Amino acid sequence: MFATDCVTKVALSIACDNLLDMDAFSKSDPMCVVQLNSSGLHWYEIGRTEKIQNCLNPKFSKSIVLDYYFEAVQKLRFEVYDIDSENCTPEEADFLGQFECTLGQIVSSKKLTKPLVKRDKTPAGKGTITICAEERNDNRVVALEVAARSLDKKDFFGKSDPFLEFYKQTETGWQLAHRTEVVKYNLNPIWKPFRIPIQSLCDGDVEKSIKVQTLQLQAILVKIKNAVFYYDYGVRICILIIICLQIVKEYTFLDYIMGGCQINFTIAIDFTGSNGDPGLPSSLHYINPQGYNEYLAAIWAVGNVIQDYDSDKMFPAFGFGAKLPPTWQVSHEFPINFNPSNPFCAGIEGVIFAYQQCLPQVKLYGPTNFAPIINHVAHFGREALQQQTASQYFVLLIITDGVITDMDQTRNAIVNASRLPMSIIIVGVGAADFSAMEFLDGDNGVLHSATGEAAMRDIVQFVPFRQFQNAGTAALAQSVLAELPDQVASFFNLFDLKPPSDPCPS
Structure with a gap:
């Protein structure tokens, strides 16, 4: 039920330098085998380059072409072997080193050079591998x-x-x-x-x-x-x-990503009282002994995909609907690390750590207001658009358990944000009635503000977490992120904004 079409096809070109010399009277005869793991369980081969005779700095001519899915974490392993004879298989060949990364890391870098390692993760001499990505598409x-x-x-x-x-x-x-x-x-x-x-x-x-x-x-x-x-x-x-x-x-999503566009990811977490006492197992904020709850699962599922497209891996994370020490005033836009001048967390792991540290220090309260955090991110989107470049796009993940209290203000904020380089993902946790969230998701018609102004485009994607409890977090990420590549590309094309550096000049 969660299958989606691939965003595009990507061709990977591979080269190596300073490979180990495994032959006594000549140089190694390298070949690269590429394996894919998209399920988290099994690796399988998707292609291999040709063998290059007697060379420690090979540039392979055969590209590896595969389907690219933005919304999935596609792990790749590049294994380099010394093939001594025509009938020699990789299992029989000398191993020269390997490298693992995600396809997202490659396309966001366009060209990636990394050291090769042995199977025990120690360096494979001074060997390096360079992988270049190119989109295969008539756009x-x-x-x-x-x-x-x-x-x-x-x-x-x-x-x-x-x-x-x-x-x-x-x-x-x-x-x-x-x-x-x-x-x-x-x-x-x-x-x-x-x-x-x-x-x-x-x-x-x-x-x-x-x-x-x-x-x-x-x-x-x-x-x-x-x-x-x-x-x-x-x-x-x-x-x-x-x-x-x-x-x-017409520039594609990968044109923008490979051309230097950064995806800026912001997380907003619902700390309203309807979540229940975090110290009790019945609470949606309760962290069980395995360190798991629906909020953490949603943060990890979406953030694990998005982080490959943000170069510094620093993510601002906010809470709303809680009373904060020492004055115990309600806030609908507070950094969960309690540092207003620097709300950034180092990686998704940093966001999870800040969330866990924040929970015991605040009092869950209410109401459930979305507009403040939407307008907060929209401010940065507006500044980026004024630069008339396609260098930044903003994604706001809101995780909530309840009905929106400021619906009119939220509608207005979303309609205004639809004119900015910005998308909003809403994940509903718990068993509440989320019909209002479905209304904000423009799949069933154009969203209008409280005064009747129509949104320029659909920027909201909502899913209830309960639909994915048995399918896993990868399916959740796939569902909420599937529309994002088209939202990014269509926005920049609408405003005739080219990638910061055109990866495929006309």
């Missing part, structure tokens, strides 16, 4: 601005509500590729500018025919730029005007 889009004039009136009591349907040609017939918005009550419509992935429209072949269904128009993609098409309905001449058509590159 061109067709950017269109279209209008029509003198359309036929189809509605008996009013004007038509026109829209366009674009079809691509396949072996089995015409296949719908894109449907525009509906322009209400207008025989001379101008549709909002829109984009269609070139792969969806014509399989990447700009010479293929496409069809616009509404006007029964068929044309060649490369020949309709700045064109006007006439169609005679027998009663009137209808005109379709292609105001502008461009084939442009």
Whole structure:
């Protein structure tokens, strides 16, 4: 039930330097075997390079191509062997060293160089391995601005509500590729500018025919730029005007990550009284002898994926809904390390440590207000957007057990944040009624503020933790993070912001 499509395919190029020399009368003949572990249980081989004869500094020409999932921790192991004969298997060959990392670490670095180690983790001489990542994807889009004039009136009591349907040609017939918005009550419509992935429209072949269904128009993609098409309905001449058509590159999530965009991860934890006394096993904040509760599980599941995309691994963590010493005033935005000038925790382990130290020092209270912490992160998103670069994107994880008290203010905060480089993940713990959270998640319609203003885009993803109690934390991370790559890329493309350094210049 949690399976998702891969974000894209990634090709890994591998090179080594200063390998151990295992041959008496010549140099080693290296080959690299790549293994994947995405379940946490088993490693399996996904590919191997060619063997390079008599070389201690090989640059392998064969790339290893694999599916990339942002929302999963994909562990990779690179094992280098000295292959002495054509029939020699890795099990029979001399071992030259290995290196383990995640695919997320590679793509966020674009180029990663690390020392090789032996199986006992001691250095394998001075040997190093360099891994480069490259996205394998056609990310061109067709950017269109279209209008029509003198359309036929189809509605008996009013004007038509026109829209366009674009079809691509396949072996089995015409296949719908894109449907525009509906322009209400207008025989001379101008549709909002829109984009269609070139792969969806014509399989990447700009010479293929496409069809616009509404006007029964068929044309060649490369020949309709700045064109006007006439169609005679027998009663009137209808005109379709292609105001502008461009084939442009649309940057992908990996373009931004490999180009230097940092994912800034902030955690907000619900310390309201409805969680129960943390000292009692019935409390959602109770930490059992194994060091586990639903709050810790959610922090670890999401943070374990996100941390690969933040270079300094320093994460601000806040609490809300608690009374704080020494004045015992309620706060809805306090650093759980009690250091307002430096709320950052070192790694996800640091967040977990700060949470455990914070619990006995505060009094759980209320109410459950989201708006303060959303506005706190939005402040930094607004500053980043003013720089007119795609260098930073902000992700806020809110873990809560109850019903939101400041719903109108929260709606307003989310609608405002939808115009910023920011996404919000909400994980509901416990058995409360989370219907209000489902409302904030825009999957069932566009979220509006209390005054009726529509969100620019859907930035909220909500899941109840109870759905994943038997599936494990990896499934939780997969569910809440699956939409994030598209949210990042679509936001920066919407504002026409390129990666800080273009990894694949046109």
